[in-house]
Amino acid sequence: MPIPLHEKSLLRNQGYINGQWQDADEQRVYPVINPATGQTITMVADMGASETKTAIKAADQAWPAWRSLTAKDRAAILKRWFERIKIHAEDLARLITLEQGKPLAEAKGEVGYGASFIEWFAEEGKRAYGSVIPSPLADRMLLTIKQPIGVCAAITPWNFPLAMITRKVAPALAAGCTVVCKPAEATPLTALALAVLADQADIPPGVFNIVPCDASHVPEVGQTLCESPVIRKLSFTGSTAVGRRLMQQSAPTIKKLSLELGGNAPFIVFDDADLDAAVEGVLASKYRNAGQTCVCANRIYVQDTVYQVFAEKLAARVQEMTVGIGTEPGVMIGPLINSAALNKVQAHIADALAGGAKVLVGGTLHQLGGLFFKPTILTDVSQSMRIAREETFGPIAPLFRFHTEEEVITMANASEFGLAAYFYARDIGRVLRVASAIEAGMVCVNSGLLSNEVAPFGGVKQSGIGREGAREGLEEYLEIKYVTLAGL
Ligand SMILES: NC(=O)C1=CN([C@@H]2O[C@H](COP(=O)(O)OP(=O)(O)OC[C@H]3O[C@@H](n4cnc5c(N)ncnc54)[C@H](OP(=O)(O)O)[C@@H]3O)[C@@H](O)[C@H]2O)C=CC1
Numbered sequence: 001m002p003i004p005l006h007e008k009s010l011l012r013n014q015g016y017i018n019g020q021w022q023d024a025d026e027q028r029v030y031p032v033i034n035p036a037t038g039q040t041i042t043m044v045a046d047m048g049a050s051e052t053k054t055a056i057k058a059a060d061q062a063w064p065a066w067r068s069l070t071a072k073d074r075a076a077i078l079k080r081w082f083e084r085i086k087i088h089a090e091d092l093a094r095l096i097t098l099e100q101g102k103p104l105a106e107a108k109g110e111v112g113y114g115a116s117f118i119e120w121f122a123e124e125g126k127r128a129y130g131s132v133i134p135s136p137l138a139d140r141m142l143l144t145i146k147q148p149i150g151v152c153a154a155i156t157p158w159n160f161p162l163a164m165i166t167r168k169v170a171p172a173l174a175a176g177c178t179v180v181c182k183p184a185e186a187t188p189l190t191a192l193a194l195a196v197l198a199d200q201a202d203i204p205p206g207v208f209n210i211v212p213c214d215a216s217h218v219p220e221v222g223q224t225l226c227e228s229p230v231i232r233k234l235s236f237t238g239s240t241a242v243g244r245r246l247m248q249q250s251a252p253t254i255k256k257l258s259l260e261l262g263g264n265a266p267f268i269v270f271d272d273a274d275l276d277a278a279v280e281g282v283l284a285s286k287y288r289n290a291g292q293t294c295v296c297a298n299r300i301y302v303q304d305t306v307y308q309v310f311a312e313k314l315a316a317r318v319q320e321m322t323v324g325i326g327t328e329p330g331v332m333i334g335p336l337i338n339s340a341a342l343n344k345v346q347a348h349i350a351d352a353l354a355g356g357a358k359v360l361v362g363g364t365l366h367q368l369g370g371l372f373f374k375p376t377i378l379t380d381v382s383q384s385m386r387i388a389r390e391e392t393f394g395p396i397a398p399l400f401r402f403h404t405e406e407e408v409i410t411m412a413n414a415s416e417f418g419l420a421a422y423f424y425a426r427d428i429g430r431v432l433r434v435a436s437a438i439e440a441g442m443v444c445v446n447s448g449l450l451s452n453e454v455a456p457f458g459g460v461k462q463s464g465i466g467r468e469g470a471r472e473g474l475e476e477y478l479e480i481k482y483v484t485l486a487g488l
């Protein structure tokens with residue numbers, strides 16, 4: 001089937017190493033599947049350890065010249081990349097929908113969101129200030145300077161095929177680092193299109209490299225990146241299990257790590273909340289990307305006095321949601337990414353029903369079949385169910401009941417994860433108490449959306465290490481050097 005792009009050259013199926021489009025060794029390829037249709041979109045190079053080593057070498061060789069540019073010169077190049085992305089936003093969104101499944105409107109939103117990291121870090125790279133420390137010794141001057149950490153690896157997930165790359169690569173490049181990126185097996189096409197535009201923006205060869213691979217080569221590519229002493233930093237977004245493994249593999253080379261891992265976000269509706277606003281918040285947080293977002297509301301706690309009315313209001317809105325192929329107008333929920341994701345959603349529902357939960361809306365495959373699942377609401381959900389402990393990554397809103405503020409804080413914090421948390425309340429005392437008591441890296445009050453390029457994104461507990469976006473996101477790619485000057 002022809003791929004509906006205005007700019008056909010954005011569709012690439014080779015890896016991008018040292019500014020060159022390259023086949024995998026032995027011409028290995030793997031299929032990229034459209035999750036909405038199950039059809040192969042195209043075949044893409046399936047690279048392994050040896051191509052990864054070539055990419056690391058290219059990034060290492062490119063590093064001295066790239067770090068020697070002024071931050072202002074790097075900013076000018078990054079801004080060109082940003083402009084190219086804006087010009088081709090429509091095509092990039094189509095590629096995202098094609099290989100990932102999300103509705104086109106959401107894909108367009110992702111392109112804007114992803115591009116914003118490039119624009120913002122282009123500027124922020126100019127502000128990698130050091131400091132002058134008041135010296136305790138009369139004959140000494142003490143300084144710190146910030147320097148790029150070096151060659152970095154980025155391992156990115158399929159749920160945001162564009163934004164999770166730019167959120168890592170933009171601060172790295174702005175800081176003066178070079179990058180080898182391994183995109184998700186399911187979504188290499190968006191990553192490769194980003195490389196086309198990086199090339200057009202004159203990002204020098206070797207500064208940004210993309211090594212696509214299929215599931216059978218992922219472990220060796222990951223291991224090569226982790227074990228390489230040339231790679232000084234690894235930034236990963238994905239599951240906690242894989243993050244743990246990468247951390248172990250990185251131990252021998254003592255790499256600096258940023259890990260953005262699984263979440264299990266509580267979403268609390270207190271009895272003083274604006275319930276209509278809270279319903280809209282759930283729609284935004286829970287059903288975005290068909291529930292396949294690490295910051296999606298995963299456990300919705302509703303105070304018992306408003307439980308029934310909130311459930312009815314939410315049900316009325318969820319029943320209106322249109323499921324379908326992401327390129328069709330009006331679609332709000334696309335397919336899940338693959339059959340493993342579908343199995344997990346079904347297993348969580350089965351487990352909840354076996355434990356006494358009830359289906360208020362949905363609960364089954366959509367009539368389109370395939371990977372399309374109906375947006376679902378479960379009621380009478382309890383803390384002992386799998387859905388309370390594990391990230392579902394699907395369009396299920398489980399409603400838990402609680403009585404007191406103290407009780408719900410305990411329930412919300414009863415998780416090994418601590419990424420995002422949401423709550424709706426109007427009492428200012430309660431707002432401040434709950435925001436401070438919740439164990440999460442990000443707390444969102446009276447809204448269902450929290451992400452942007454200027455705020456530090458990241459988690460506590462087993463949701464990860466480090467922050468992306470914001471000033472803190474640049475620091476992740478910088479080392480502090482202390483310089484002491486005597487005999488002045
Ligand atoms: N925090 C988040 O944003 C995300 C969380 N998840 C969570 O993880 C669950 C499973 O999703 P899944 O896609 O399997 O997530 P993974 O953690 O497996 O995938 C994330 C990235 O890690 C790569 N990867 C997987 N195994 C290795 C390895 N041994 N070495 C190096 N890289 C590796 C993947 O490659 P490949 O795709 O080629 O396997 C992908 O690029 C989801 O249901 C969700 O709960 C998933 C995605 C994003």
Ligand SMILES: O=C(O)CCCC(=O)O
Pocket residue numbers: 159160164237260292293294295451457
């Ligand atoms: O890790 C994810 O699931 C993607 C982040 C979503 C966001 O930035 O809001």
